Amino acid sequence: MISFFVSGTPKPQPRPRAFVRGGHAGVYDCGTANEWKYLVAARVRETIGALTEASPTLADKPIALYIDLFLPRPKSHYYQTKSRNGQLRETAPMWHTSKPDADNFAKAIMDALGDSHLVWTDDAQVCFLQTTKQYANTPDKIGARVSIDVMPKGE
Numbered sequence: 001m002i003s004f005f006v007s008g009t010p011k012p013q014p015r016p017r018a019f020v021r022g023g024h025a026g027v028y029d030c031g032t033a034n035e036w037k038y039l040v041a042a043r044v045r046e047t048i049g050a051l052t053e054a055s056p057t058l059a060d061k062p063i064a065l066y067i068d069l070f071l072p073r074p075k076s077h078y079y080q081t082k083s084r085n086g087q088l089r090e091t092a093p094m095w096h097t098s099k100p101d102a103d104n105f106a107k108a109i110m111d112a113l114g115d116s117h118l119v120w121t122d123d124a125q126v127c128f129l130q131t132t133k134q135y136a137n138t139p140d141k142i143g144a145r146v147s148i149d150v151m152p153k154g155e
Contacts, residue, residue, distance in 0.1 A: 002119075003147040004047040010069050010144050011036035012104030013111060033108045040112035040146070048118045062151035063120055064128040069105055069144050070136035071096050077135070088137065096133040106131045109146060119148060127151050 011033040018027050077092035079085060110123040120126070128151060136142045 001147055001149040002044075002047060003145070004043050005143055005145050006040050006043045007140075007143040008036060008039050009072060009142055010105050011108060012100035013108035014104075037108055037112035037115070040109055040144070041116040044113055044116050044118055044146075060121075061125065062127040063125045064149045064151050065106075065110070065126050065130070066147040066149075067106055067109055067129075067131045067144055069096070069102070069131065069133045070141050071133060072139070072142050073135045073137075092135070094134055096135055102131040102133050105133070105144075109144065113146075113148075 014032050016027045018025065020026075073088075073092065077089055079087045079089060106129060110126060113119045114121075114123045
């Protein structure tokens with residue numbers, strides 16, 4: 001199993017935007033997740049290293065991908081009074097249940113891993129995907145833990 005943590009605020013993969021210019025329709029990616037995807041690709045390169053003929057690759061195998069997202073908390077999760085300023089409220093939730101959706105975060109990470117050319121050749125090889133979204137308890141814990149494994153042989 002390959003496992004690593006990417007520090008930084010996770011960004012979801014944006015939807016493609018359509019436009020019409022000069023009577024011709026086109027589609028573009030607004031690029032809001034590019035910096036995050038670069039961080040993920042850089043971290044996987046550090047973890048796996050450059051692909052050589054001698055190193056094992058997951059390029060032709062079915063993949064299990066586990067993603068745990070740790071997102072920043074809003075200010076409303078903390079007390080703002082003088083006596084308890086900055087303390088986490090007892091009622092603050094652990095799980096991030098609002099938008100963006102977990103699958104959009106996973107898509108950005110999967111694209112970054114595919115673009116690195118170190119893990120797989122096509123994200124269609126991901127046969128099992130588990131993604132969780134939760135709030136980070138401290139600012140230094142914001143990021144994503146990514147674990148990649150080969151699927152066990154089935155029947």
